[in-house]
Amino acid sequence: xxxxxxxxxxxxxxxxxxxxxxxxxxxxxxxxxxxxxxxxxxxxxxxxxxxxxxxxxxxxxxxxxxxxxxxxxxxxxxxxxxxxxxxxxxxxxxxxxxxxxxxxxxxxxxxxxxxxxxxxxxxxxxxxxxxxxxxxxxxxxxxxxxxxxxxxxxxxxxxxxxxxxxxxxxxxxxxxxxxxxxxxxxxxxxxxxxxxxxxxxxxxxxxxxxxxxxxxxxxxxxxxxxxxxxxxxxxxxxxxxxxxxxxxxxxxxxxxxxxxxxxxxxxxxxxxxxxxxxxxxxxxxxxxxxxxxxxxxxxxxxxxxxxxxxxxxxxxxxxxxxxxxxxxxxxxxxxxxxxxxxxxxxxxxxxxxxxxxxxxxxxxxxxxxxxxxxxxxxxxxxxxxxxxxxxxxxxxxxxxxxxxxxxxxxxxxxxxxxxxxxxxxxxxxxxxxxxxxxxxxxxx
Amino acid sequence: xxxxxxxxxxxxxxxxxxxxxxxxxxxxxxxxxxxxxxxxxxxxxxxxxxxxxxxxxxxxxxxxxxxxxxxxxxxxxxxxxxxxxxxxxxxxxxxxxxxxxxxxxxxxxxxxxxxxxxxxxxxxxxxxxxxxxxxxxxxxxxxxxxxxxxxxxxxxxxxxxxxxxxxxxxxxxxxxxxxxxxxxxxxxxxxxxxxxxxxx
Numbered sequence: 001x002x003x004x005x006x007x008x009x010x011x012x013x014x015x016x017x018x019x020x021x022x023x024x025x026x027x028x029x030x031x032x033x034x035x036x037x038x039x040x041x042x043x044x045x046x047x048x049x050x051x052x053x054x055x056x057x058x059x060x061x062x063x064x065x066x067x068x069x070x071x072x073x074x075x076x077x078x079x080x081x082x083x084x085x086x087x088x089x090x091x092x093x094x095x096x097x098x099x100x101x102x103x104x105x106x107x108x109x110x111x112x113x114x115x116x117x118x119x120x121x122x123x124x125x126x127x128x129x130x131x132x133x134x135x136x137x138x139x140x141x142x143x144x145x146x147x148x149x150x151x152x153x154x155x156x157x158x159x160x161x162x163x164x165x166x167x168x169x170x171x172x173x174x175x176x177x178x179x180x181x182x183x184x185x186x187x188x189x190x191x192x193x194x195x196x197x198x199x200x201x202x203x204x205x206x207x208x209x210x211x212x213x214x215x216x217x218x219x220x221x222x223x224x225x226x227x228x229x230x231x232x233x234x235x236x237x238x239x240x241x242x243x244x245x246x247x248x249x250x251x252x253x254x255x256x257x258x259x260x261x262x263x264x265x266x267x268x269x270x271x272x273x274x275x276x277x278x279x280x281x282x283x284x285x286x287x288x289x290x291x292x293x294x295x296x297x298x299x300x301x302x303x304x305x306x307x308x309x310x311x312x313x314x315x316x317x318x319x320x321x322x323x324x325x326x327x328x329x330x331x332x333x334x335x336x337x338x339x340x341x342x343x344x345x346x347x348x349x350x351x352x353x354x355x356x357x358x359x360x361x362x363x364x365x366x367x368x369x370x371x372x373x374x375x376x377x378x379x380x381x382x383x384x385x386x387x388x389x390x391x392x393x394x395x396x397x398x399x400x401x402x403x404x405x406x407x408x409x410x411x412x413x414x415x416x417x418x419x420x421x422x423x424x425x426x427x428x429x430x431x432x433x434x435x436x437x438x439x440x441x442x443x444x
Numbered sequence: 445x446x447x448x449x450x451x452x453x454x455x456x457x458x459x460x461x462x463x464x465x466x467x468x469x470x471x472x473x474x475x476x477x478x479x480x481x482x483x484x485x486x487x488x489x490x491x492x493x494x495x496x497x498x499x500x501x502x503x504x505x506x507x508x509x510x511x512x513x514x515x516x517x518x519x520x521x522x523x524x525x526x527x528x529x530x531x532x533x534x535x536x537x538x539x540x541x542x543x544x545x546x547x548x549x550x551x552x553x554x555x556x557x558x559x560x561x562x563x564x565x566x567x568x569x570x571x572x573x574x575x576x577x578x579x580x581x582x583x584x585x586x587x588x589x590x591x592x593x594x595x596x597x598x599x600x601x602x603x604x605x606x607x608x609x610x611x612x613x614x615x616x617x618x619x620x621x622x623x624x625x626x627x628x629x630x631x632x633x634x635x636x637x638x639x640x641x642x643x644x
Binding site: 219220221222223237239242243246247250251253270271272409410411415438439440442 | 513534546
């Protein structure tokens with residue numbers, strides 16, 4: 001490995017980059033952002049051992065044109081440039097030498113391009129969730145060979161949509177690494193806010209987050225914020241990130257997220273448009289850690305329920321279980337080991353389930369009688385039991401899914417609050433809501 | 445109350461005041477307390493309906509999670525309408541329940557409720573008695589709704605249908621006036637039926 005120490009003397013504020021060849025040589029260099037690609041070639045060619053005219057520089061899936069200025073390439077500190085010896089004249093089917101991030105400003109229709117009139121364009125911003133910074137960061141789009149995972153690959157065309165970027169193997173390319181022969185590319189994202197290390201993980205693209213270059217007001221607070229989340233509905237409804245968090249929080253508190261077998265546990269746009277579910281659930285990383293943990297738990301639980309599973313009823317356990325559909329006796333495996341009845345969720349028993357109305361006491365065995373308890377004190381200290389009783393007193397179960405439901409005013413027409421059920425039932429009859437209920441006891 | 449909710453309500457408040465409907469005094473909204481959690485709405489009864497000339501007051505409760513959840517709205521002014529409870533003033537309107545969307549505002553809510561007064565939907569009734577009368581005895585329904593409008597919503601008195609005499613007959617027997625009106629209305633102003641219901 002060689003260091004280009006002499007560059008540092010000339011360039012006080014330089015770009016520290018890694019230049020990698022297709023033969024595995026790695027060179028660190030400090031470049032001046034004002035240099036053209038041609039100048040870069042002149043400087044590094046001697047160290048590579050072949051003339052500048054035979055070097056091609058590949059960055060983010062493109063061979064860079066000689067006239068291009070480095071500052072137009074979205075090159076960050078510690079970026080990797082690939083220097084490859086020209087072995088064949090590039091054929092016409094390769095995309096032109098505009099660096100990919102800049103080219104994307106034109107080709108991805110909903111991407112913010114921050115265009116500033118005639119004087120050139122700014123490089124578009126991508127937003128990612130960075131697991132190192134533990135927050136949303138500005139991200140960089142990069143390309144690598146789907147086969148050898150090296151960056152020395154040239155794409156055959158620019159991506160035209162997020163589909164192209166997010167779906168692997170969508171776009172063919174030509175890998176320049178010797179002996180690889182890879183012919184398709186994969187796109188990935190890096191965090192642009194921390195200096196990358198070798199073991200940096202890919203950043204998670206938050207493709208719905210955009211710079212609000214069109215000054216669209218948030219549909220919830222009506223403010224125009226710099227960063228917005230654009231929902232994937234046909235109207236492309238917009239909320240600011242604060243309102244997105246509040247929206248998710250208000251739904252999560254009432255467990256009103258939608259479980260979708262394809263997209264997972266997600267939310268539609270606040271205007272409830274069709275097909276507006278957020279498809280990449282990494283966007284919920286925008287929530288606080290506590291809320292995200294709750295999101296994950298609810299999501300996992302909904303998955304268990306949707307797959308025919310159940311949960312261990314023991315306090316502080318709640319392990320998700322996937323018992324055989326015909327079996328009434330369930331053991332909490334990998335959890336607390338409790339054995340219970342699927343129907344009444346009490347300890348397993350032979351014969352019919354007993355109805356529990358909360359009034360019965362657990363039978364005291366003789367050896368417990370030596371331990372005397374003041375019944376008044378005990379009653380005052382029954383926190384859990386008290387809330388269980390008040391739930392039993394205040395609520396009625398949905399006749400279909402048994403979700404305990406409280407009626408806080410309005411009419412007797414109940415709609416099950418669990419989104420995956422949504423059963424219409426009558427508070428009086430505790431059965432399906434009918435026109436008879438409407439006629440005879442809509443109100444009381 | 446969350447910041448978003450307060451900010452939204454403040455803006456919507458202005459929106460109602462500046463709107464064309466606000467200028468024509470068709471809709472109005474005012475504060476009840478300083479916290480923006482409770483508002484008082486007012487809508488004018490739409491023309492060519494039995495509610496014409498009346499002013500209807502609404503109780504609007506803004507939830508913490510507004511605008512992601514709908515405001516709770518109910519009529520304070522008594523009204524005879526198939527989709528509104530004649531007892532509690534509860535409104536049966538889809539946008540106040542599952543069809544609510546965050547893009548809706550106080551203005552659109554008030555206008556939707558006003559529109560509901562113009563076109564009842566008796567198949568989805570909050571008050572089954574009124575709905576039955578609406579479908580089976582539309583003429584009596586109209587007269588009753590108009591009578592309630594002049595009684596409770598301040599519309600000018602209409603030509604007497606003999607309703608006052610029937611009410612007086614019941615109140616003379618010791619019935620509360622409001623109860624008498626409701627019972628007579630429910631029994632389509634059949635004095636025998638109403639008497640039976642009240643005193644047996």
